[in-house]
Amino acid sequence: MKSMFLSRWTYLQIIILILLGILPFLSETFNQGISVPIGGSPVATLGPMFMTILFLVLVLGGFNLFLFLQLRKSTTFLSHPAWDKMHILLIFIMVISLVVFISAFFMTPLSELLQNVRWGIYLILYYFLFLFNLIVLSLIHRVKKKQYY
CATH class of the missing domain: 1.10.287 (Helix Hairpins)
Structure with missing residues (x-):
């Protein structure tokens, strides 16, 4: 059905x-x-x-x-032309995200907040794992596309 x-x-x-x-x-x-x-x-x-x-x-x-x-x-x-440059964009987003996370961790009471709100740790972990996964996918897509041309 x-x-x-x-x-x-x-x-x-x-x-x-x-x-x-x-x-x-x-x-x-x-x-x-x-x-x-x-x-x-x-x-x-x-x-x-x-x-x-x-x-x-x-x-x-x-x-x-x-x-x-x-x-x-x-x-x-994966056929959009943006995927050809996605690995660069995603690495840039990853670096910016890491800088923001590390600076927020040291400049704000983020560590205390994460101890009280444990699900925040999982959200941050999921975000970085998904972003890393997309970087790997975009690199594989880029390498495979170069092999065919």
């Missing part, structure tokens, strides 16, 4: 966004297992390091699946 408004790819993207929204709540529930103690023995840090890597793999996998579904939904997703 065909939907009147949204394609099946859009529904799958919505499900992925919901799962990416649920993931921080799950990680907060098990935060004892995710936070890696500093100076702990290698055996004691193995479990938390595994949980942290699993969290990052799930987030990056969700972002990649979201972008893949966007590519399936729209045939013009």
Whole structure:
């Protein structure tokens, strides 16, 4: 049955966004297992390091699946001429974002705010991971396009 408004790819993207929204709540529930103690023995840090890597793999996998579904939904997703220069633009945005984040962290009470509002950490982490993921995608797109011409 065909939907009147949204394609099946859009529904799958919505499900992925919901799962990416649920993931921080799950990680907060098990935060004892995710936070890696500093100076702990290698055996004691193995479990938390595994949980942290699993969290990052799930987030990056969700972002990649979201972008893949966007590519399936729209045939013009990576064909815009702006994608030829996107790697430069995204690196510039990443540098500016890092400078703003670091300066906000040291000049404002951002560290205290992030301790009180834990979901802010996940928003910042998601933002930087998604931006890094787009940089990698734009670099791969640029290299693949050069190979064909």
